[in-house]
Structures are given as C-alpha cells and as structure tokens.
Amino acid sequence: MNALSAILATLADQQFAVLGLVLSLVVGYVICNAIYNLYFHPLAGFPGPWWAHVSTLHEFYYDVVQGGLYTKVIHQMHEKYGPIVRITPRELHISDATYFHEIYTGPSRLRTKDAEFVKNIPLPTSMVNTINHELHRKRRSYLSNFFSKQSINGIEFLMQEKVDRMVARLKQDCQSGKTVEMYYVSSSLTSDIISHYSYGESFGLLDDPEYSGTSVDGSNSLLKSLHILRFFPFLVVVMKPLPLWLAKLISPELGSIVEFGDYLSARAKQAVASPQALGLSKGTVFEALLSPEIPVHERTTQRLADEAMLVQLAGTDTTSRALTSVVYRLLGNQRTLVKLKAELKTSMPTPDSTIYLKELEKLPYLTAVLSESLRMLYLASRAPRIAPTETLQYKQWTIPAGSVMGASLYLSQHDPAYYPDPYVFRPERWLEAAARGEKLPLFIFGHGARSCLGLNLAWAELYLATAALFRKFDMEAVKGGDVGFDNYREFGFGFSKEGKFGMKVRITGVVEE
C-alpha cells in the first residue's frame, strides 16, 4: 500500500513538474513576444496604444466578445494618435482618404491581400480569397467581361423585367395597405437579377408572397460569424462539409446557405462533366469559367462553385442594402425627395414611361442622391493589403515593404478632407464639387486591382430601381421600422446594436401623373 502511495505521489509530482514547465514556457513565450512586439518589431516605432502593439486580445474582445466594435475603437485611436496607427501588432491603419489610392493600387503596383483576412471566407478558390497578385489577376480576368459596362448595358431588358415585377408586387401591397420590409423587397430584386444573369435561372424571390428574406438572412448569419471565424479559422473547415439536415437543425439561415452551396456544387459538377453541352449554363458564369482559354487545372468543380457562390453573395446583399439605404435617406429627407421626384419627371414624363438606363445616368441629382447614400453606407470592413516589395512613405512615416496596412472604407467615406460634415446626408456636395470642376471620390467600391467587379451592375440596378420606386409610388417610413443605419456594429456590413438591418415602409399611393 505504502509502495503504491509512493508511486502515485511521484507521478503526481512529475505531472506538476511537467505542468509547471509548460506554464513557464507559455508565460515566457508571451513575455518574449510582447517585448519583441513592443521594441523590436518592424512596426515598433508607429503610434498607437501599447496594448494594440502587444497582442490582438483587444481586437478579439471588441470584435468577438462585444460584437463588431473594433472599427469604433480604431476611430477613437486615430482621434488620440493621429492619422496612422498600429492597430494590432502586425497591422497599420491609415485614416487619411487622400492616401487611400497608395494602399489600394492598380495592377501595375504589386499588392497582395493579407491571408489573415480571407481565411474566414469559406470560398477557398474564389478570386476574393486569392492572395497571390498574379493568380488573382488571372482569375478576375475570366469574369471581367461578364460584368463590363457593355455587358451590363446588354442586360438592361433583364433588369427592367425584374424591376417591373417588383413594381407589380408593390402595387398589390399598396392596395392591401400592407407594411413591407424594403430590405427584403430589394434583396429579392437583386437576387433575382444576379441569379438569372449568372446561372440562367432566376430564383424567383420576387414571387414569394412575403418577399423571401432567406437569402439575406442566410448571408447575414454568415457575416455575423466572420470575426469569430477569423480568430478560429478551423471552424470554417468544420462547417464546410456540414450535411444539410444538420445545418437546418442548427439554424434555418445556415440551412439556406448550405442548401444553396449544394445547389451550386451540383450545377458546377454538371457543367464541368459536360462542358460541350452546357445547356442551362449557356451564357452564364459557368460558361465564362469553362472557356477553353482557361488552364484545365482552373476549370474544376470547386473553382466554379466557389466563384459562382461569391458572385451570388456579393451581388445580392450589397446592392440590396444600398437600395434600402437610398429609400431610407429619401424618406427621411423630404426636401431631397421633392427635388428628386421633379428631376425624374424630366426623363419619365408619365409614371408609366419606359425608363432607359442611359437617360437616368445623365440625371445629376439622381446620381448625387445615389452617391451620397452609398457614401454613408457601411458595406465593407477593413480589407488590408501588403506591398511585398515596395517601401511606402506616408508623411514622415516609412512603411516597410511587407507590412500589413489598410484603410477602412467607412472611415474613408467620412473623411472631412473630402466631405465636410461627413455624417450629414447632403447630395448637393456632389453637385457643388462638379461645379468647381472636381470629382469627389467614392470609396465604397474599393479601388484598384481588387475593387468591386460588380460595380456596373450595382449602379445599373440602383438607377433603375430608384427611378421606378420614386416615380411610380408615394411611400412613408413606418415609425421605428428603420434599423441598422447607425452602423453601431460592424460584421463586414453595418448593423444596429441588436444586430439588425432593415427598413419598413408603407406604400401610400400609386402616382397617377
């Protein structure tokens, strides 16, 4: 008995000794790492609070524990430390919109993405996840014709057809006096357009009696997990092969994303298996991605499915939030609304006049209203870049080649250097700048080699839908029905404190003349 006790005691002593050793190693590592980060790291000389220099714990606390609040903290850091701040041990943030184009450059100046900021996106072979500059350039080129201005002008009839469907639905809602969620109306429109254009079959969300919100609810649940997935990327790997039944059991929104992913994989598989008989895939993203000029190793099922999913996600929630935001701004600014309605009459003499994109694009006030609504929208979190071989100079600071650096689009869009009183909605600022011979920058689509590929489609949808909504209908905001426009939280996009986004309206009349 005594011998056994002695053995157990020895083992316990040994375990404590091992535990003690492991703990001391961990503590030692943390201390050494903190000392290195504070005094020896290439970014050690940059301004910022010591805690941001030492570890990412604060970022984790504000973005994951508190939920999407680190951009606010970054803003506060700039107020205290100036225009350039080391916001994490390995990342600089520059809050000076005049420097934006140096970070987000065109293809002639080498820029890569930061791998840390794509590992949470479960589309590993899509262009948005592609770190390498050259590979990204190629992948993007496979779809750039598909979204060129010329191609988008060529599908005006398709967009028009969907806008007409939306108008018909809203007329019914007007008769029934029902309250409608504008965010769901907009996302049904944008989803139907992008699905019809990309896959040759519209998802028909505009025909859903309640305007299905499943697609945006699904992508919002994905967005809300982005910060968590960035800190715990292994979860992406765990979630990816989730069977549909289990995903639906966890949440209907997750279920809708998995279901959609399964649908796209099946379509991609079919297209790859028989590219000669594309059938349903003719004239779609699948056809573009299966072009014989693309190397065979890039024509895989996964590539097609990832890229198709990216296009659908990027093409739905973005523009639908933008359109919802246009409605929110107009209904909250009667003077602007009256002015816009008067201008719309000049290119649409009657509410039933056919709307032509080319005509709408020439309307200065409409363009200013859209630009100003976009400017105030939170639609993309910080997306840092790396200049692997270029040393950059910002004022007195030399940014070493290979540093991670970025500028939040949202903070750039509110830089008083370009937009005095940046939090005031004032479309006139765009017209005043034009009268001075200046063109105000619009940062929301990003800039350079990795800027938004769907920008022409987004603008076309916004022109057509805004003109239809405000030339054909009178509407009012439902009191307390607008949420998320304060951008309290950031999960890629802006959300309210409660994690919501939306705008309820009542269609009060159909315009007669």
Ligand code: HEM
């Ligand atoms: C108002 C609407 C939209 C806004 C504000 C917007 C904004 C952006 C931004 C800021 C980026 C760059 C993100 C980064 O730096 O990583 C981006 C990328 C992208 N957007 Fe959009 N977007 C909009 C609509 C669309 C639409 C309608 C599509 C249609 C397909 C689309 C497709 C894409 C794609 C494919 C990329 C990735 C480009 C690349 O990695 O080279 N976007 N978008």
